[in-house]
Amino acid sequence: GNSVTQMEGPVTLSEEAFLTINCTYTATGYPSLFWYVQYPGEGLQLLLKATKADDKGSNKGFEATYRKETTSFHLEKGSVQVSDSAVYFCALSDDSNYQLIWGAGTKLIIKP
């Protein structure tokens, strides 16, 4: 079946460091891929998405490229800030168009 695997956290970085959070997936068909972010005490918010191979989603300095050949959708940011501290979830939508398959989440801690 479909699945999403994220790198385990927590990931701890210093401010202005480069960020990569790995996400790989297993899916049949042509899923859409998403990154959601959850700040402490809040619900999830969509960060970015990509709907087909080689698409790049970007928002707030974050980027992720849909790589079909490596079945990956890694999240990157060139220079992180303390305010980026949150839990990041990778997800895919399957062909049913209502199910989102979620990764376990990666907690990111940015130290000043």
Next chain:
Amino acid sequence: NAGVMQNPRHLVRRRGQEARLRCSPMKGHSHVYWYRQLPEEGLKFMVYLQKENIIDESGMPKERFSAEFPKEGPSILRIQQVVRGDSAAYFCASSPRGPRDSPLHFGNGTRLTVT
């Protein structure tokens, strides 16, 4: 346009009581999803509803749990005879169409504690 509203924000129940969680989707959204999140874990899909219909309840335990999304009013997730293992954060999300075509908008969750 108000976001997804969930209440209560925190709910404490003793074992054996009923917990009722409410979710008002964003205006114009007819798709509602309920998820459960255990501490330090990801989201687990529970149920997907469109107005008055349960589309997929495969993630919801067959016993004690039920969900509805009536024509008027909020969506309700009901847990009867709660047990300690039900303690978790329950999130509701809504969208105008399926998640492939439109992002999910999440509420801030209801944190259920069973004592």
